[in-house]
Amino acid sequence: MPSDDSRTPFKDLDKDLGRIGSVEFAAQTVGRPLVAPAIAFAFIALAAAIASLFSGLTHTPLLIVVAAAMSAYMGLNIGANDVANNMGPAVGARVMTMGGALVLAAVSETAGALLAGGDVVGTLAEGIIAPDSVASPRLFIIAMMAGLVSSAVWVNIATFLGAPVSTTHSVVGGVLGAGLVAAGASAINWPMLGAIAASWMVSPLAGGAVAALILAFLEWRIVRKDDIIAAARVWVPASVGLMAGAFTTYIALRGLPRVVPISFLAAASAGVAAGLAAALASVPLVRRRAAGLENRKRALKTLFGLPLIIAAALLSFAHGANDVANAVGPLAAIVQVAMAGNVSADVALPFWVLILGAAGISLGLFLFGPRLIRMVGEEITKLNPVRGFCIALATAITVITASGLGIPVSTTHIAVGGVFGVGFYREWAEERRAKDKAPKEGDGEKKSKRQPAEERRRRRLVRRSHVLTIFAAWVITVPATALLSAALFVIINALD
Structure with missing residues (x-):
């Protein structure tokens, strides 16, 4: 029988291999969080290199x-923050995996940006500042640069804190702060700014109310039947x-509108025609999918x-078409002024700039988007396919109504407000059902099944901490980006 001494070299070798394995594991653990920032930095460097070819x-x-x-950098942050509002409900309802949601969102966002992103960024920064009020092209470029950097930094901070914010409001705040320093208060379109401030309250309340109403209707006509x-065959x-x-x-x-002019009446007419066609076409499909399903709420997931997946894709398409300007609008303005040597309200959008914005949004979604997608879809309130569908549909309906009335609203605020709306509606419905189960006067010694108030508070269906964090981020978005932009303008102007 061999002595223990004969196995000593192998014991030492095992110990050395164990140490090497521990070092490799530690290196992987430390290095893994740095992969996404490294890829993001490489993309920013690539964007600068591409721009140098046109500069x-x-x-x-x-x-x-x-x-x-x-x-x-701004495009990366938009992808990390804004797209969560479109894909969060589908992921939270468990109808899509995180990987599937990322791929679908990236394709839809890119398609929306490239196909409908358009050739013109309308009135600069949504009409917040009059371009002809800026004294010189140099000051205008510095103001746009300060606004771009401040809005990107703020969206990055909000993403780190787990708060979905409006990138449009961030850009508006950035341009506002720099514009105040560059051109004074007289250059600011204060009525437009007031309308944007009002939308902080209108957007989430409207989105939440519409989502709650849709959910109440579907529960009345389908879920509680x-x-x-049988009810689903009719109402789905x-x-x-x-x-x-x-x-x-x-x-x-x-x-x-960025490709061909279209009136609200024409868009609504096209919507009515498409709605009727889709409803008729889906009747046999729903009947086929419903065949053999058990008469349970779980069948509604099928x-x-x-429909929820399709709604999420359409939201991402529309988001890419609309919000790509937030990433590249200031860059397009800077390019035009640098080439023409003068300031104009209508800003042409070069195609390479559009591609840059679309790529940034998609890459930011892949690298940093999952965190906020989980927060919107899973951490505010519990979602299922019916509730997720209500949120997506409420977002579209609210934006359409606001557009028809000429009210500026935030898609981000509406979508997140829809999540809050279905959650608070469920709380209200549960409370009402609990009251209905409570004993009436004259029931004798029958005890109430209703839970104590303290226990009901503990089992609330909406996390209040997220409500406060997100609302606070919304309120301070414009002031924070405006202050940061004003400071950056002063610094850049002094260094130039």
Whole structure:
């Protein structure tokens, strides 16, 4: 029998291999969180390199390179923050995996940006500042640069804190702060700014109210029925038709005006036609999918799952068409001023700038999006396919209504407000059902099944901490980006 001494070299070898394995594991643990930032930094550098190929056509090539890098940074942050509102409900309802949601969102966002992102960024920064009020092209470029950097930094901070914020409001705040310093208070369109401030309250309240109403209707007509499958055969096609009509109108209003002019009446007419066609086409499909399903609420996941996925894709398409300008609008303005040597309200959007924005949004979604997708879809309130469908449909309906009334609203605020709306509606419905179960006067010694108030508070269906965090981030978005932008303008102007 061999002695213990004969195995000593192998014991030492095992110990050495164990140490090496521990070092490799530690290196992987430390290095893994750095992979996404490293890829993001490489993309920003690539954007700067691409911009350098076009900067020779301008009078200030270095500024174009720096602005392109900052636009790439902004695009990454939009992808990390804003897209969560579109995909969060589908992931939270368990009708899509995180990987599937990321791929679908990236394809839809890119398609929306490239196909309907348009050739013109309308009035600069949503009409917040009059371009002709800026004293010189140099000051204008510095103001746009300060606004771009401040809005990107703020969205990055909000993403780190887990708060979905409006990138449009961030850009508006950035341009506002720099514009105040560059041109004074007289250059600011204060009525437009007041309307944007009002939308902080209107957007989430409207989105939440519409989502709650849709959920209440579907629970009344489908979920609470004795024969859920029979009710679903009637109302799921109607819901799909309403969704198709709403999103057709939504995309026509938010995307097509940048390609071909379209009136609200024409967009609404197209929506009605698309809705009727979709409702009729979905009747046999719903009947086929409903065949053999058990008469249980769980069956609704099969019937509402696909409509929710389609709704999420359409929301992402419309978002890419609309919000790509937030990433590249200031860059387009800087490029035009640098090439033409003058300031204009209508800003042409070069195609390479559009591609840069679309790529940044998609890459930011892949690298940093999952955290906020989980927060919106899983951590505010519990979602299922019916509730997720209500949120997506409410977002489209609310935006359409606001567009028709000429009210500026935030898609981000509406979508997150919809999540809050279905959660608070469920709390209200549970409370009402608990009151109905409580003993009436004259029931004798029958004890109430209603839980104590303390226990009901503990089992609330909406996390109040997220409500406070998100609302606080919304309120301070414009002031925070405005202050940061004003400070950056002063610094850049002093250094230039």
